[in-house]
Amino acid sequence: MPLTPRRPRSRRLRAVLLAAAAASVVAAALPAPVPLGIGDPLFPHLGNPGYDVLAYDIGLTYPGVNTKPMEAVTTIDAVATDDLEHINLDFARGTVHGVDVNGQAAQFASADEDLVITPQDPVHTGESLRITVRHTSDPNAARDGGWVRTTDGLVMANQADAAHRVFPCNDHPSDKAYFTFHVSAPADVTVVANGLPIGRERRGGRIVSSYHSSHPMATELAQVSIGHSAVLHREGPHGLPIRDVVPAADQAKLEPWLKKTPDQIAWMERRVGRYPFETYGVLIAGADTGFELETQTLTLFERSLFVRPQFPEWYVDSIMVHELTHHWFGDSVSPRAWSDVWLNEGHATWYEALYAEEFGKQPMERRMRNAYALSDSWRAAGGPPAAPRAAGPGQKIGIFRPIVYDGSALVLYALREEIGTRAFERLERRWVRDHRDSTATTADFSALASRIAGRDLSGFFKAWLYGEKTPPMPGHADWHSRTPVHAPPAPRH
Template identity: 85%
Template structure:
């Protein structure tokens, strides 16, 4: 029999107690925190359901060396697309000090590479969210992406799934957002990030540099450079501001390469139209990464690419054009899932090869004929261009196989042979115009190609993008694919 209080409680007190009891029941009923994902075929636990990020504001405090964790505050503005009792963020390789949701302290726990947040009240669909996470960002274990330690500081290399090893986020390219970076560093250290500078404030012996992006960006394209760098300014087409970030000791040695960038931009604009962002530049890092990376508005390159004598000039130029081309194909028009990666790398390789043909006298047709000979082997090893197989644990960048580079440029070559150069050029321009600042899929590309060609190309794309064997090359019946060796 329930106990009866000796005197009536007020209605307000009763309501408070009932609400608290209900909240306790809900909290008790929640299962243990688990990692979630949006079901990407290659990275099933990447990204998180239930919300759409609008912007990130990331504050970092660089201690003056690249082996001590940075103190950080990440603020995420988002809108809930579903009702949520918990909010999952992708985050690993840092210590979380505290979390707030809409200004109120929230409980949190780690589950694999997710930060699972329990707000004081469930979130309703359509509700605006401001999530603030106070945390560290640790560069010491940077062996599989995220922070890259350079000879004089740090840069980021977040592709494909490593941004959450730097800051809490919804780490999937389908959820693009605006970015602000506020980086505090010693006064003798140079900081540059995506976008354009918004503020520079001195606080004693430290300077806080603020950068903002003018266009939405995928998390994998975020970039912050911290080091003893020189920032070199020049002008690109239509007055575009171009700024390059290089080790200060190398600025004179690297200038002959850097001064080529405005010409590269002009060449790309003749192919596909106006450069899509507010600035561009080359970031040259003193680090051995084994790759270059199209971080938005500030492409990352290894120093060795420009100083090793065995690399001929035409090759270095074409690699620079490859990363620049990504700013149309991959950065502005971003893949909806990682299986759409061929749209990024195939196009960047296509324009790299066209540049090498025009300026390096390396014929595109011969390169594509060689790729055709190897294509069946590439498909056997890693899957067809638009249906790549997942990689083994610990080898996530293994999705960047030859089939998504020359093997996917080969698809574009076949498409041009199928529909003709004029229709192909219209397709390229329409693609980057129609999907600017958004995400797009392989199905979108197939549909647009069919519209421009005036006929259904779904059968063409089914064979070229999903077939186990490489289809016959239109117009080249003499091309043959070598039989792949059995393992």
């Protein structure tokens, strides 16, 4: 008997098979997930449109050594600002195990350094979002920033665009949010993070340490320190709690530096107003990063800064003040775009130089005259202060050139010469007061300066912030530009 084709056993089965075939054709026709960005001039693929993050809750499980990936859970509370069929997060250097959106499992795929999530139901403008990502956080992939291995553990260095190498996020300073960290570690390991402790729970041979920031924070300022550290407590102005995190063996050696912090905070408060956060502290790490970093409420410093004899005391003091200043300029008032970074670094360098003048006998005018002499060459190499050139491939911190440090402090010096010391000091106080816990732009600074000066300063700022050549210095017609003879200093951040 000849064989005949088998037919589907029922009309229902035939319909299921046809639907499956159609679905496979549709799936094949769907476009591949694509990375997005908010169009930042320096990092065009950083950040994501369509939602506003309100809070991050990040859980990390540290295995006891800093060479193994950590299991992690990141929960993001956000609100949709547009209708979304897909939700993009910045995330790289980790493995994603699963994603939920509002309690329902969601599909996900990677596209370059984005995690592209497809929820079961489209999200509409104004709707609340809770995104939970189960993933790994890998300290072995820190070549572009993120986790930094120390001699006894880990710290974070996320500036400028490396937080998404640690946890999924909207990795741009324009989208600040509240942070909570829960870190499980062996009982002999010390964990400290941004903000204040909110819990410490023993689970067998491990302890879960929890911290919460009570002010919104940019992702680049997140910090978790994991290691065999001593935590030292002292009191700052107005009863401000200060906690320093240092290698336990170096506690006595570092104390002469650490005890200076309360007076440094008081010095800054006399110039720009009250310290803007709930706590402060110095985190000294056994790592060679090449920079110091103003992570919010817990500033990261290299151990070598404090123990190398070639660094004079006034220099180390002024670098400590540089990073402290960022808590007003950069942390509390964050840049709306990375091209506004001159507002961070110019101000931090300005107060660093003022402190060095007052306590180290290093004249501000001499430093600014030297900066003026080099300013044209800095602009040629890296662009003007408010329009810096993008960093080259593989140089994530390449935007931190001399033009955004002394070159930008020079702009502030010119502004003080232009409008007078009293108006300049009012501007500084108003700037950090009006934009506290928020973001601001170069245009905002120019507009506020014009209001306080009582005249239009847009021409002044256009020339000083965007010109290829450095304008004449008000009140110093004898200052001239020249070719640099020294290598630029290492970035402070």
